[in-house]
Amino acid sequence: MVNLEVKLKDMVLKNPVMTASGTFGFGEEFADFIDLSDLGGIIVKGTTRHHREGNPYPRMAETPSGMLNAVGLQNKGVENFCKDIYPRIKDYQTNVMVNVSGSVIGDYVETAAMINDLDHIPGIELNISCPNVKEGGMAFGTSCASAKEVVRAVRKVYKKHLMVKLSPNVTDIASIAKAVEGQGADSVSLINTLLGMAIDAETRKPLLSTVTGGLSGPAVKPVALRMVWQVAQAVNIPVVGLGGIMNAKDAIEFILAGATAVQIGTANFIDPQVSVKIVEGIKEYMIRHQVSDINDLIGAINLK
Amino acid sequence: MVNLEVKLKDMVLKNPVMTASGTFGFGEEFADFIDLSDLGGIIVKGTTRHHREGNPYPRMAETPSGMLNAVGLQNKGVENFCKDIYPRIKDYQTNVMVNVSGSVIGDYVETAAMINDLDHIPGIELNISCPNVKEGGMAFGTSCASAKEVVRAVRKVYKKHLMVKLSPNVTDIASIAKAVEGQGADSVSLINTLLGMAIDAETRKPLLSTVTGGLSGPAVKPVALRMVWQVAQAVNIPVVGLGGIMNAKDAIEFILAGATAVQIGTANFIDPQVSVKIVEGIKEYMIRHQVSDINDLIGAINLK
């Protein structure tokens, strides 16, 4: 049999396939379609200190091989998460991580601290890269100084696995990865969405209420893969790769580029079973290529 | 009748449709398919001070709704251009601009100076954004300081229309646009390709000899449109928009976002007649929407 188990520092994933925040609800939405315990991990919706209504409709636009979204972190706030949602999802037989977002550092810190107390949440994904909120959000992820500052503050209060999600809307993503590694991040995940825009030529109006939004889906895959490769070379902590993964072949590419695990995002909308199909597909690939341990594929790109 | 004429400073385009450098050869390659005089302008291949062999094969990889290229500015050098190519193309009844690339500032300056002497070349497009050359190239376009420096130096020797082509691989493209505007650029064009990568999961090898390459095609359109919109708001010089334009609807979107003219790139490979079809399509759109002057559409996005 092949070994699919990977480790993100002390966090053990039964396989490298996780689901991406904001595309997988709280997992419950997918329970009719798949067995959640077949996944390496799930990252639930972006959660903030306080309730957020998110952005006005319309929040979505289809683009060539991708989509723009401007959800804007709609969520009921971390207190509601701890009280109402956590009890419902805490017994999933997989790593349930919370994506923590904010607009000021204090919010990030308070949210992380509250989640630190939840026994069945082995880690958080610190979202310093959301392009869909006016204040903060992506801004933290676009300079080394602000990225450092928020990670340092959260690290002080958060004792479990701290994954930091990086923004692709930067000149040099590797230097930001190094900056957050220096502040004690346990892993980095990338990429969040690319900032994009769509216009309806007929009405002359933007298709999103916020004018700009985040681009995801296969369209961004080449950019994501490049960034994962650059970051994997720059840091010593594990890299979690995502951006446009639609099938096992795509997932393998990210792993070859240096990702220890991958996240499946937009693909879940088109095929709600795709995440477990990717687990199966990775297994088949390993058997076909006679690779007994997935860890042997991490960063195993052949540069000749 | 509708008016399609636009002006990039003193350069008059009979319509806003140009073709993008590196995707249209020297125009000659398309002469069997279209009448070049139907175009607003043509931007010929990236030209450097000296002959360049470009990168080794393979230089191309197909990606979802796009492609990566790593041509690496293969060209015979500016002297050859002036002597051999210019006489062949100088009488095209359209604006023929030369895309000027380099790896050190001196090369840019010398190349621009030589082209300044060619009567039938009304302008150059200064490529400070090519991701496919090891030294220089994109590096100039990724910081305000270096972008300023190269534009300032070229502006001194180049007296005609100076268009500067910006790199999308930056955190804040508007500030770079403002920086080059401050140095006397007559217009800016954007976007050049996004840096991307592709791996063959079966062979575990990168699909490009250079590992990374430039992403173009409809996949990048939402990012390009967003950047054109941001830059159009930031500068007072005309903006030329490109990135994934496949049809007249796409072109209109860029114009609504603030582009005075557009360039057609990768689409030329799939339909060598697409550029003139887009001219026709813009005309039809204007008639249908009762817009008599294309200039009324520039930046006419309706933000409510």
Added chain:
Amino acid sequence: MKPKNSNASILYPSKSMKKLIQDFELVKYEELNCEHFVLDIKANEPLPEILPGQFVNVRVDNNKSVFLRRPLSIHNVDYERNVIQLFVKRIGEGTKSLGELKIGDNVSVVYPLGNSYSIPKNAKTLLIGGGCGVAPLLYLSKFLHEAGNEVTTILGVRSSYDAVGLKAYEPYGRILVTTEDGSQGEKGYPTQHSVLENESFDYAFTCGPEPMMKAVAAYAESKDVICEVSLENTMACGFGACLCCVTDTKKGNKCVCTEGPVFNVKDLKW
């Protein structure tokens, strides 16, 4: 006149009603007019319970520029033949390409999604549809009829050319038509039909272009009729995972795909 029945309310699928992803086969294509067509798609297995107002999310494989699935109301269900009927209006690339599928082609469907119109008992119900808004009303009228309600359906179209597929409604009640050019039925919009003045109703169920639904809502408000509308927001997933499809309600943003598509107009900020 029957006693006013206002105890029914919008139905949500129970936990045991699971959502599915399945491959259907196109077994029939019927062109109604140049804009509308009906697709019959057949499952390999018995269909699950489907409520009126629910929708499917269909993958469009035969068009390069279509990336996401397309939501379509369930127009009718034939449990014996495992067939779902879709009533589609050509809008853009996705719906155009669905109309180009060939018999025997595979159609991937995620379903049944969303909630259901109320099914009162023994009430006077008015169904108002415009254009392809009629899609969910056929299956709804079947349910209403079976529950002993009196069903009046008004279809509002531009001209007699668009007044298609009326026969299907006949078994379940009265079907009326308004045309904008007066070429069939009464002239005008469906909310201008004389029956709205001459008779009174307990429920108004509507689906179609927003201006029409708003007119129905205004009529219902003025006559104190319970009014339920089905919204068509743009969707990425269709099952509550993306939060893209929200509508602004009196209780904040609600997902049209899970907390709708059917809403009581009282809850909307209309």
Added chain:
Amino acid sequence: MKPKNSNASILYPSKSMKKLIQDFELVKYEELNCEHFVLDIKANEPLPEILPGQFVNVRVDNNKSVFLRRPLSIHNVDYERNVIQLFVKRIGEGTKSLGELKIGDNVSVVYPLGNSYSIPKNAKTLLIGGGCGVAPLLYLSKFLHEAGNEVTTILGVRSSYDAVGLKAYEPYGRILVTTEDGSQGEKGYPTQHSVLENESFDYAFTCGPEPMMKAVAAYAESKDVICEVSLENTMACGFGACLCCVTDTKKGNKCVCTEGPVFNVKDLKW
């Protein structure tokens, strides 16, 4: 033995031979085996002059993941019926989807592209093809035959199952087969065929997998035979606009789509 004829050289289309973009119609599909198929595509207008070795660039409309056109050699030309024949091997999404087109479907083609093999006169010519490398050799053998050359074609395949379409070559000369498993013709690779030892040739024309073409080149070098190969580099445009398809020659990078696909091996860095 005929006198050695080495005056012919690779032909380039003249300025007056214009490239076209046209819609063809699929008029015939022939499955050869599970890997290979032949498509007959028909133009509405008379075909332009097409040289042997030239190729078409085909748009694949029926697959979402295919963005660029796919280059395919011209296997045969029927000027009377305006039909071009393509011989295709299923490799990935693009070629797979071409094999799923239905009769009557539209096929957008940019053509004729690239240069031509040499057409000597009254020479002894050897054509060696492996797998789908046979594609351009049929049309070439026709030209060679018409110019009075003696044509020997060797097709190298894995087993008799893959030795398909041989009959088409018969009118133009001798057709030999090698199979890797010895199930038909001689056992081994085409460059191991006894005819290479027993007879001498003036020209060797080859197309197919690179290792095979390199073996042909080595044979030709050792026997002082003029050798032309057809390369299959990945292409974005097919007509010289993108510079993506280069091969490294003794005179630097050359575009395979305009300065090839046919090259004299002497010019390559093989």
